[in-house]
Amino acid sequence: MAQSEVSSRGGVANGHAKSHGEAGTRCIALIGPYLSGKTSLLEAILARTGAIPRAGSVTAQTSVGDGSPEAREHGMSVSLNVADTTFLGDSFTFLDCPGSVEFQHEGCAALTVCDAAVVVCEADVRRVPALQIIMKQLEDRGIPHFLFLNKIDETTVPLRDLIPMLQPASTRPLVLRQIPIWENGAVNGFVDLASERAFVYRVDAPSEIVELPATMSEREQQARFQMLEQLADHDDELMEQLLSDVPTSRDRVFTDLTQEFRDGVICPVFLGSAKDQHGIFRLLKALRHEVPDVATTAQRLGIGDAASAAHVFKTLHTQHGGKLSVARVLKGEFADGTVVTGPDGSDRIAGVFSMRGEEAVKRGAASAGDTVAFGRLESVQTGQTIGADRIAGAQVASSVAPEAVFAVGLGLKDRKDEVKLTAALAKLQEEDPSLVVESNGDTHQMLLLGQGEMHLRVTLERLQRKYGIAVERQQRQIPYKETIRVATQVRGRHKKQSGGHGQFGDVVLEISPLPRGTGFAFTEKITGGVVPRQFIPSVEIGVKDYLQHGPLGFPVVDVAVTLLDGSYHSVDSSDMAFRQAARLGMDEGLPRCTPVLLEPVMAVNITVPNEATARVNGIISQRRGQILGFDSREGWTGWDVVQAQMPASEMEGLIVDLRSATSGVGTYTARFDHMAELTGRLADQVLAHQRSVAA
Missing domain, CATH: 3.30.230.10 (Ribosomal Protein S5; domain 2)
Incomplete structure (x- = not known):
């Protein structure tokens, strides 16, 4: 008779040491490529832990995450979502990070303070370049991370073939923790290699423990031995046991999995389907027992001997509550009325709030581990570390906003909104440091720059919704001379x-x-x-x-x-x-x-996976660009940096072509290099347009 997974929820049922709530709320980032299912995973976690009655749907616009009008309108995550829950007595905060390359910067700042991350990815080799970008961020910051292969029920590639295909995305070994059980060409369960137990999925319910199918016994033994071999690379005693054919206890396996995960030398891989809530319980068990606590994270971030510290990773300007600074408390306690000090001065906290989606709910004091929003810290900016003291403490190294790759001109429909526009854009920039506002002295045009067309479209939608300012999008004018x-x-x-x-x-x-x-x-x-x-x-x-x-x-x-x-x-x-x-x-x-027209020429560095380099060379040539050379991208396996010069007039939409040619991962940086003569048909077109404007 099948046994419900719920019956094994005790503290040491699977060889784990029981974790304790005294360690503080742990903070977990859900991160992954676009459309991998992160928001659906958050819904499944909240439903499985009882935080919400039932899982919402992104497509039905009923999810806790993606609650903003812009996210609902476009059917995608356009900002970071925060949600708290408890699981078996332990508290967790989940940060659902946008997957679109145009909004990934939203999650980058939040990754700094996380204890661990769950990288959500489809079982699709085409996702490797996008997955590599995410893995590299986590590896460079020393953040322990799991890989959750979502939509496992839809995969057609055998897992034994898929993992080697995905491995180039990670410099850490991908350690498979589960293997799927197939029935009639579909995945209907999994075998947990650490506990050597088999589970079958149940719709909207925990999986059930079943007898290991006889047909899978050999495959399970092979997969488990491979997992143990990977663990033994960092455990000499385990290696001796394997060489001597000495059975390895479950407790030993779980201990090694936990330690090597926390040390960041492996990336454990779990399977599941977020929309069906399959594989959620086993993932939660791993998070509960294996993720380090906030004290470990504070040590990793170099907080030192400070009595208190909280790192602000997001800023919000609400219509009625004013400015909110979303922060993770790393040490100490912060209460309503506490005077905090950052690099730019001191402020008094005007309210401590819990966040769930777009909603802020007032709560009591926040202690180490809590992720909260502090009210009206006017001098505090995103990326700064504050302390409950009169002297600014150590600053946690924060992420740097990516350089802008797309621009639009802004024209006001009503000139009297000019002052309001400047103030509103300043608030939007404070919320989103990847936005840039420029006023070009030659063209007398105000420009808004960001990470792509959708990024700027959402920004302008927020501008109108929150501040009532309507602007006309204009094509960027080129500063010819x-x-x-x-x-x-x-x-x-x-x-x-x-x-x-x-x-x-x-x-x-x-x-x-x-x-x-x-x-x-x-x-x-x-x-x-x-x-x-x-x-x-x-x-x-x-x-x-x-x-x-x-x-x-x-x-x-x-x-x-x-x-x-x-x-x-x-x-x-x-x-x-x-x-x-x-x-x-x-x-x-x-x-x-003999006057002659001059056009600005940009020095461009284009970063792409090397299998796309030839396609990118064609894009450069089509845009009157000149290729200067190639380099391997330092610290990145399988990536190139193409150096080129390109007229500024040809930069319009370049990022769109690059992303199209590179499965969404290509990018570039550009700097003004020199002015060059422009003659012939193109010059005639520019001069004709200039005469029509002046007429």
Whole structure:
């Protein structure tokens, strides 16, 4: 007769040492590639632990996570979700991190404070590049992590073939903890290799223990021996037992699994299906018994001897509650009214709140391990560590926001919203440090930059929902410039008589080209006082006035202007008259210097898996780019960095093409490099557009 898994919930039923709630609430990140099922896993965990009556659905818009209107609208996680629950007397906080590459930065800051992570991934080899990015983050930070192979009921690849395919994503050995039981071509259960027990799945209920199928006995022994061999790589005594054919006790196996997981030398692999709540209980048991406590995490983060410390990993601006700083308490206690100090000053906590999705609920004091939101800490920013003291303590190293790869121009529908827009964007940037707001001095355009088209679309939706500001999306304007090819001399003369004192200024200017990138130079060779000294600065100002808008309609660069000669009137000459004379001279002379259009060229470093490098080379060529060289990506197996130069006008949508060619994982950084001449059909198109705008 089948035995329910629930009956084995005692503290040492499977060889584990019982954990204790006194260790504090443990914090677990759920992280993985887009559409891997992280939010569904969170729902399954909350339902299985009794935190919610039944698991919600992302597609039905009933999940605890993805509760914001933007997440509901787009059917995807667009921000970090926080939820608390208890399991067998132990407290847990789960952080559901967005999987889309455009929103992954939301979870990066939160990973810092987690005790462990569950990497959720489909049993699909095409997920390896995206999985590698996530694994690398965890490995670099020393965060213990499990791999949960979700949707195991949908896989068609044998697990013995799948694990070697996924292994390149991890520098730690993937240690298979379970093998599936197949029946009629479908997975209907699993064998736990540590406890040597077989389980069959039950719909919306815990799995049941059954006799190990006779047909699986040999496979189970092979898989278990392979698991023990991997553990023995870090345990000489276990290696001796294996070589001597000495049976290994379950307690020994669980002890090794726990220690090697906490040491970060292995990545245990579990199986399941989040939407059917299969494999959830065994995963929770592993989290309860094997995840280190907050004291271990505080030590890993280098908190030192501080009496109290909390690390802020997210900031929220609510419509009615003001600013909330979401933080994990690493040491000490923080209560309502506690004065806390960070790098930028001190504030008094105005309320301590528990978070579940978008909802903040007031609670009592927070102690080590708790993940809470502190109210109205105006001087505290995301990524800072605070302490309940008057002196700022040690700062935990936080993640750096990724560089922006997509931009849109912002145009206000109502000009009176300009001040409101600036304040609202500042709050959105505080909530999301990966957003960048720029005002281009050449194009006079406000730009919003972020991680992709969807990222910026969601940001603008939040802007309108939370702050009531509607903006018009504009195409990013390219800051073209112009220069000259030949030199000339020209006289500029301004004479005007209108009763009383008139206006008189007379200058002779030499205009000549400079080497590319030099900028602008002004000199004078006046002798005999033909232009009085006090008026020479006004001549330079007049020249600069004109250079802001040359004959082609763009700022003029790489030009030298020399004041050679001129004349003045003792009464009618003035600063304004000489400034105007210089403008007139430039207006007449510059069109004679063969003006030419210049376009900005960017230095671009494109990072891609090496199997996609050839496709990326084609993208660069199609965008008038020039490939300069290749390098292996330092610290990354199987990745390349392609160095190239590309016109700024061709950067529009580059990230879309890169992600399309690399299963969503390609990215780039870009810096201005130089200005280059643009001629022919493309130049004609730019000039025609500029004339239409000016008309």
